[in-house]
Amino acid sequence: MSSMIINANNITDTVTNSVFQVDFERAVNLVDKHISLTSASLYFSWRNITTQNNKFSYTWIDDIEYFVEIPIGLDEISDIRSYFQFVMSQNNHVMTNTETGSTIYFIDFVVSNTAYSIDILTYPVSASLPTGYTSSITFIGTEKNPRLSLPAGINAIFGYAEDFTTDAGSSIKKIVLLLLMCLLIIPLLLYAIKF
Numbered sequence: 001m002s003s004m005i006i007n008a009n010n011i012t013d014t015v016t017n018s019v020f021q022v023d024f025e026r027a028v029n030l031v032d033k034h035i036s037l038t039s040a041s042l043y044f045s046w047r048n049i050t051t052q053n054n055k056f057s058y059t060w061i062d063d064i065e066y067f068v069e070i071p072i073g074l075d076e077i078s079d080i081r082s083y084f085q086f087v088m089s090q091n092n093h094v095m096t097n098t099e100t101g102s103t104i105y106f107i108d109f110v111v112s113n114t115a116y117s118i119d120i121l122t123y124p125v126s127a128s129l130p131t132g133y134t135s136s137i138t139f140i141g142t143e144k145n146p147r148l149s150l151p152a153g154i155n156a157i158f159g160y161a162e163d164f165t166t167d168a169g170s171s172i173k174k175i176v177l178l179l180l181m182c183l184l185i186i187p188l189l190l191y192a193i194k195f
Contacts (some may be wrong), residue, residue: 003038004022006020006022010022047072047073047074048074048075048157049070049071049072049073049074049075049080049157050072051072052153053153053154053156053157054069054070054071054072054153054154055067055068055069055070055151055153055154056068056148056149056150056151056154057148057149057151058088058107058146058147058148058149059146059147059149059168060091060093060146061125061137061140061144061145061146062138062140065149066087066091066093068083068084068087070083070154071083077109077111077118077158078111080109080157081108081109084107084109085103085105088105088106088107089103092135092136092137093106093137093146094106094135094137095129095130095133095134095135095137096133096134096135097132097133098132098133098134099132104133106122106123106124106125106145106146107120107121107122107123107146107148107166108120108121108122108123109121109158117159118158118159120148120158120160120166122145122146122147122148122166122167123145124143124144124145125137125139125140125143125144125145125146126139126143127139127140127141127142127143128141144168145166145167145168146168147165147166147167147168148165148166149163149164149165149166150162150163150164150165151163
């Protein structure tokens with residue numbers, strides 16, 4: 001039995017990278033011979049964030065809508081979460097615990113491995129600045145949750161209906177996505193094909 005490795009050097013279709021070709025040094029007679037693929041590794045390495053699905057928004061407690069544009073690339077939910085936290089920090093929509101230095105974010109994305117879901121959590125912004133915290137937030141005198149909106153495109157990444165928006169009244173919003181919608185949760189896709 002002979003083995004050969006087929007990799008990126010064997011790609012002949014440079015548009016979709018889906019056709020591989022192997023040229024033999026001499027003619028090979030394959031009559032009454034068997035060729036099999038004993039294993040294949042397909043890595044999840046294509047861009048999943050494009051210009052078609054990289055925008056969403058959140059409405060802060062003052063009812064002003066802030067737009068978020070994720071850079072194009074290959075991102076997991078943790079990457080999107082980190083970028084969103086950066087945006088909220090830039091917009092001064094966070095509080096910092098003066099004792100621990102930890103930052104409080106009022107919208108969060110959490111991957112639930114047991115429920116196969118991406119949960120969107122929103123927390124109420126207090127009516128005024130609590131003791132032991134610093135913030136540049138302009139408090140409105142009443143507790144209120146910020147709202148997250150997922151338009152067409154990005155909604156499929158998170159597994160929510162098109163134009164989904166969280167509710168401003170609940171203290172925590174947790175919505176479960178379907179198992180079939182968890183493409184971002186799977187960082188590596190392996191297939192073994194045997195003939």
